[in-house]
Amino acid sequence: MAQAVERSADGLLQVRLEAAASQLNVAGQEIPIFTYNGQFPPPRLEASPGDRVRIEFHNRLDEPTNLHFHGLHIPPTGNADNTFLEVAPGGSQRYEFTIPEDHPAGTFFYHPHYHGWVAHQVLAGLGGLFVIRGDLDEIQEVQQATEQFVILKDFATDFRDVSGGHMAMMAGREGEFVTVNGEIRPSWRVPNGELLRLRFVNTSNARFYNLALDDRPFYLIATDGGAIAQPRELSELLLSPGERADVLVRGDEGAASVNLVNRPYSRGRMGGGMMGNGGGMGRMGRGRMGRMGGRESDEAEVLATISYDGDPVSGRSLPRQLRPVDTLPEPSQTRRFVFNHGMARGQGMVFLINGKTFDGDRTDVQVQLGQVEDWEIVNEGMFDHPFHLHTNPFQVMSRNGQPERDRAWKDVVLVKAGETVRLRTRFQDFPGRTMYHCHILDHEDQGMMGIVEMQA
Ligand SMILES: [Cu+2]
Structure with missing residues (x-):
C-alpha cells in the first residue's frame, strides 16, 4: 500500500489524525487492526525545523489513547508531547508545537503512550513516521x-x-x-x-x-x-x-x-x-x-x-563527512537505574526500575534544566530492555565499562540482560515532567517506567 504523506507548507503542518479499529488487508490477509486515518502504514508526517505542527487528533477507539512524538525535542507539557494526556473514547485533542529551529533532521515517529494500553495498541497497528527534513538531507x-x-x-x-x-x-x-x-x-x-x-x-x-x-x-x-x-x-x-x-x-x-x-x-x-x-x-x-x-x-x-x-556502472561515492556530533561536557551528576522484574501480590509479574513500578503521580528523579548527567542503566533481569528517554536525546558513553567508539545521538539504547550502559544527556530547553521506560511496550505497561522532572 502506498504511504500517505502529509507535508508542512508555509511553515505549518496541519493534519487530522483519527485512531480507529478497522479491518485491513495487510500482506494479503484481512485482519483486525487499529489504524490512523484507516491506513497502514499511517500517514507519514514531514516537517522542517521552525515549522508549527497542529494535529487534530480524534479517538474513535473504544478505549483511551493519546499521542507521543517519539524522539522529537519539543515540550513534554501542555498539548505538545504530553504523554500524561488522556484522549477518552470518542474524544479529541489538538496537539500543537513548534519544531525548534536547530532541530536535527531525522526519522522520528508518533505512537500511543497511554499507560497500560500502549503495547496492545501498538501491537494492533498504531505507530507512524514523523520525519524532520533538514541538515542531513542537504548533504x-x-x-x-x-x-x-x-x-x-x-x-x-x-x-x-x-x-x-x-x-x-x-x-x-x-x-x-x-x-x-x-x-x-x-x-x-x-x-x-x-x-x-x-x-x-x-x-x-x-x-x-x-x-x-x-x-x-x-x-x-x-x-x-x-x-x-x-x-x-x-x-x-x-x-x-x-x-x-x-x-x-x-x-x-x-x-x-x-x-x-x-x-x-x-x-x-x-x-x-x-x-x-x-x-x-x-x-x-x-x-x-x-x-x-x-x-x-x-x-x-x-x-x-x-x-x-541497468548495466553495472561505477557507483557514486559515499559522503566523507556528515554532521559534527557535539561532545557533552562532564556530568554534574551520575544516577543509577536498575532494571529488573519481580512478583507483586495480585499483579503477578511486574517490571521494575530501582525496585518500583510506574506511578504517574510520583516523580522519580528531579533534574536541573541545562545540566549534563550520566545515567547508568543496569539490567539485572533475564530479558533485554531497550531504554528510552523522552524529550532529550543522549549519547552512549560505555557498555559494560567499555567506552563507545563514536558519539551518536540516540533516544533508545538496548541494554541486554546482564549489561550496564552509561549514557550522557543534557536536559535542555523544556521544563516539566517526562518519562523514561523500557521500549518493549509490554514491559512499560507492566510498570517499567519512571518520571523525570526537569526544573527550570
Ligand atoms: Cu523491557
Missing part, C-alpha cells in the same frame, strides 16, 4: 540517494488473541508475521550505481530485527537522533523496538539483487532456555506465546529484496 550524496523508508512491524492474524498469557506478557508479545511497510517481502528497484538510503524504523511492540544485506556491507549515516559524524561500515544492525537507523547501500558491486534479511537473535534468557527472534513464526498453533521456550528458526528470514536496474 549532496544523501540528497542524490534513492530514499526508501523501511517500517518494520509484526502483525497478528488477530491481535486480540495475542493478549493473554503471563509468559507472553513477560517476554513482550510478538505478532506472527513480519511486514515491511505493511507488505511481505517487497522488492525495490534502484538504478545501478546509485546509492540507496534505507531509513529503518522498528515500530513493533516487542520484536527485534537483526538486519543484514546478505553478506554485503552497508553504511550507517544516522541513528535515532540524527546524523553521525562519518558513515560507519556495518555488516549487521540490531534494531530493538523504537530504534531507528539510516543507512546507505552501494549499488555498484555487480550483484543483480540483494536481500534485506532478519537474522536470528535471542532477546532473553529463561532458565537456560532461549527466546528466539529468528525467522518467521509458524502461523499455526505455534503459540501466541511471544516465542518463549525455544528458538523458532536458526535461519535468516528475507524481509525485502533490492534489485538493480
Whole structure:
C-alpha cells in the first residue's frame, strides 16, 4: 500500500489524525487492526525545523489513547508531547508545537503512550513516521540517494488473541508475521550505481530485527537522533523496538539483487532456555506465546529484496563527512537505574526500575534544566530492555565499562540482560515532567517506567 504523506507548507503542518479499529488487508490477509486515518502504514508526517505542527487528533477507539512524538525535542507539557494526556473514547485533542529551529533532521515517529494500553495498541497497528527534513538531507550524496523508508512491524492474524498469557506478557508479545511497510517481502528497484538510503524504523511492540544485506556491507549515516559524524561500515544492525537507523547501500558491486534479511537473535534468557527472534513464526498453533521456550528458526528470514536496474556502472561515492556530533561536557551528576522484574501480590509479574513500578503521580528523579548527567542503566533481569528517554536525546558513553567508539545521538539504547550502559544527556530547553521506560511496550505497561522532572 502506498504511504500517505502529509507535508508542512508555509511553515505549518496541519493534519487530522483519527485512531480507529478497522479491518485491513495487510500482506494479503484481512485482519483486525487499529489504524490512523484507516491506513497502514499511517500517514507519514514531514516537517522542517521552525515549522508549527497542529494535529487534530480524534479517538474513535473504544478505549483511551493519546499521542507521543517519539524522539522529537519539543515540550513534554501542555498539548505538545504530553504523554500524561488522556484522549477518552470518542474524544479529541489538538496537539500543537513548534519544531525548534536547530532541530536535527531525522526519522522520528508518533505512537500511543497511554499507560497500560500502549503495547496492545501498538501491537494492533498504531505507530507512524514523523520525519524532520533538514541538515542531513542537504548533504549532496544523501540528497542524490534513492530514499526508501523501511517500517518494520509484526502483525497478528488477530491481535486480540495475542493478549493473554503471563509468559507472553513477560517476554513482550510478538505478532506472527513480519511486514515491511505493511507488505511481505517487497522488492525495490534502484538504478545501478546509485546509492540507496534505507531509513529503518522498528515500530513493533516487542520484536527485534537483526538486519543484514546478505553478506554485503552497508553504511550507517544516522541513528535515532540524527546524523553521525562519518558513515560507519556495518555488516549487521540490531534494531530493538523504537530504534531507528539510516543507512546507505552501494549499488555498484555487480550483484543483480540483494536481500534485506532478519537474522536470528535471542532477546532473553529463561532458565537456560532461549527466546528466539529468528525467522518467521509458524502461523499455526505455534503459540501466541511471544516465542518463549525455544528458538523458532536458526535461519535468516528475507524481509525485502533490492534489485538493480541497468548495466553495472561505477557507483557514486559515499559522503566523507556528515554532521559534527557535539561532545557533552562532564556530568554534574551520575544516577543509577536498575532494571529488573519481580512478583507483586495480585499483579503477578511486574517490571521494575530501582525496585518500583510506574506511578504517574510520583516523580522519580528531579533534574536541573541545562545540566549534563550520566545515567547508568543496569539490567539485572533475564530479558533485554531497550531504554528510552523522552524529550532529550543522549549519547552512549560505555557498555559494560567499555567506552563507545563514536558519539551518536540516540533516544533508545538496548541494554541486554546482564549489561550496564552509561549514557550522557543534557536536559535542555523544556521544563516539566517526562518519562523514561523500557521500549518493549509490554514491559512499560507492566510498570517499567519512571518520571523525570526537569526544573527550570
Ligand atoms: Cu523491557
